[in-house]
Amino acid sequence: MTASTGVSTSRNNSDGRSNDDALLLVDNLSVGFPTEDGVVHAVRGVSYTLRPREVLGIVGESGSGKSVTSMAVMGLLPKSAQVSGSVRFRNDELLGLSESALAKFRGEHLAMIFQDPMSSLNPVYTVGWQIAEALRAHHDMSKDAAMTRAVELLTTVGIPRAKERANNYPHEFSGGMRQRAVIAIAMANDPDVIIADEPTTALDVTVQAQVLDTLTTARHETGAAMVLITHDLGVVAGQADRVLVMYAGKPVEIGSVDDIFYTPRMPYTLGLLGSLPRLDAGDAERLTPIVGSPPSLINLPPGCPFAPRCPIRQPICDVEEPELRPTTSATHVAACHFSEQLEGKSPADLFQTSVADDVLPEDAGESEQQDRVVRGEETAEQVPGGGQS
Ligand SMILES: Nc1ncnc2c1ncn2[C@@H]1O[C@H](COP(=O)(O)OP(=O)(O)OP(=O)(O)O)[C@@H](O)[C@H]1O
Numbered sequence: 001m002t003a004s005t006g007v008s009t010s011r012n013n014s015d016g017r018s019n020d021d022a023l024l025l026v027d028n029l030s031v032g033f034p035t036e037d038g039v040v041h042a043v044r045g046v047s048y049t050l051r052p053r054e055v056l057g058i059v060g061e062s063g064s065g066k067s068v069t070s071m072a073v074m075g076l077l078p079k080s081a082q083v084s085g086s087v088r089f090r091n092d093e094l095l096g097l098s099e100s101a102l103a104k105f106r107g108e109h110l111a112m113i114f115q116d117p118m119s120s121l122n123p124v125y126t127v128g129w130q131i132a133e134a135l136r137a138h139h140d141m142s143k144d145a146a147m148t149r150a151v152e153l154l155t156t157v158g159i160p161r162a163k164e165r166a167n168n169y170p171h172e173f174s175g176g177m178r179q180r181a182v183i184a185i186a187m188a189n190d191p192d193v194i195i196a197d198e199p200t201t202a203l204d205v206t207v208q209a210q211v212l213d214t215l216t217t218a219r220h221e222t223g224a225a226m227v228l229i230t231h232d233l234g235v236v237a238g239q240a241d242r243v244l245v246m247y248a249g250k251p252v253e254i255g256s257v258d259d260i261f262y263t264p265r266m267p268y269t270l271g272l273l274g275s276l277p278r279l280d281a282g283d284a285e286r287l288t289p290i291v292g293s294p295p296s297l298i299n300l301p302p303g304c305p306f307a308p309r310c311p312i313r314q315p316i317c318d319v320e321e322p323e324l325r326p327t328t329s330a331t332h333v334a335a336c337h338f339s340e341q342l343e344g345k346s347p348a349d350l351f352q353t354s355v356a357d358d359v360l361p362e363d364a365g366e367s368e369q370q371d372r373v374v375r376g377e378e379t380a381e382q383v384p385g386g387g388q389s
């Protein structure tokens with residue numbers, strides 16, 4: 001991994017918050033991967049502050065750079081990655097640290113939980129042994145004391161008959177139990193920050209809820225702050241204090257959960273909200289998916305990367321990529337030239353359902369309907385100033 005710094009000296013982060021009381025401070029973090037076709041600009045200037053005990057949800061479509069951001073924070077990227085910016089834990093800069101110094105940080109302060117628990121568990125050792133080893137790696141503990149603590153941790157994360165179960169191998173655990181065991185390992189050294197990357201995506205719905213509860217227990221027991229990465233805004237609503245919405249390698253909106261859910265100021269965020277199934281929604285509130293796909297991160301064209309999918313796109317959007325700027329408050333920031341126009345708008349005001357019978361002729365094919373949604377026809381005029389440049 002090659003690293004260079006390009007850090008702002010401002011006392012405020014571009015998420016609008018003071019840098020002073022941040023536990024984890026990510027500043028203008030960028031990551032590129034050289035490939036035969038060119039550099040993949042996977043992360044393009046991510047900044048956020050995480051305060052003690054806070055939960056930051058990071059949401060965005062597949063490929064938006066959520067995992068690469070977190071791997072950069074943890075120092076787990078491949079050597080070929082080109083990394084710039086800054087990642088500070090309290091006052092220590094982590095980018096550019098040696099592998100051994102980083103390993104010490106990871107053990108004592110930062111823990112990561114991955115989507116697939118088997119990537120963190122070794123199939124040839126018992127679960128209890130693995131938790132005990134995680135403890136002994138950073139504490140002067142006897143094997144017996146470590147095993148006793150491992151059983152306590154398994155009990156805390158809700159494994160029944162933990163003393164017996166500690167002697168099982170990972171394959172003898174169900175998927176949900178394995179993820180709980182990984183959470184126990186993450187808790188082992190009382191971390192200050194837990195980064196959970198899609199911790200429930202591989203699990204079925206009922207188990208997902210249990211694992212989310214276990215994560216909450218882990219936070220309360222350790223007092224750790226958490227970065228929770230997910231595709232699912234529903235998960236964020238129940239867990240996070242703040243939300244960072246990522247698109248094409250960049251944060252496009254950051255705010256409190258209420259900011260994001262009740263006063264979103266970036267069309268992509270509205271699109272995500274409109275794609276969220278709601279059990280209480282009637283027929284009038286159909287899902288309004290965002291048509292189209294994110295751009296390639298090699299040779300990104302100029303302008304707003306969301307423009308090809310944006311229903312309120314204007315000519316300037318194709319020329320100038322918007323910066324994050326304050327919206328309803330200093331700490332609610334969005335990257336959109338026309339964020340003011342979203343005041344009071346619902347997802348359905350911007351994004352049409354692909355079965356919008358009322359606005360499309362009966363014989364319009366699916367592709368025509370989708371094209372219209374992508375072009376923003378029928379929607380631009382619903383937004384004040386829509387259609388004007
Ligand atoms: N080692 C690598 N070499 C080249 N490109 C990479 C590498 N790792 C990731 N990428 C690319 O970086 C981009 C961001 O990937 P990342 O895994 O962070 O997405 P994500 O938001 O976590 O997606 P998902 O929701 O599917 O997990 C993607 O385009 C991915 O293909």
Ligand code: SF4
Binds near residue numbers: 304314322
């Ligand atoms: S209005 Fe323009 S700047 Fe805002 S999201 Fe749409 S394309 Fe991007």
Ligand SMILES: [Mg+2]
Binds near residue numbers: 066067068197
């Ligand atoms: Mg990912």
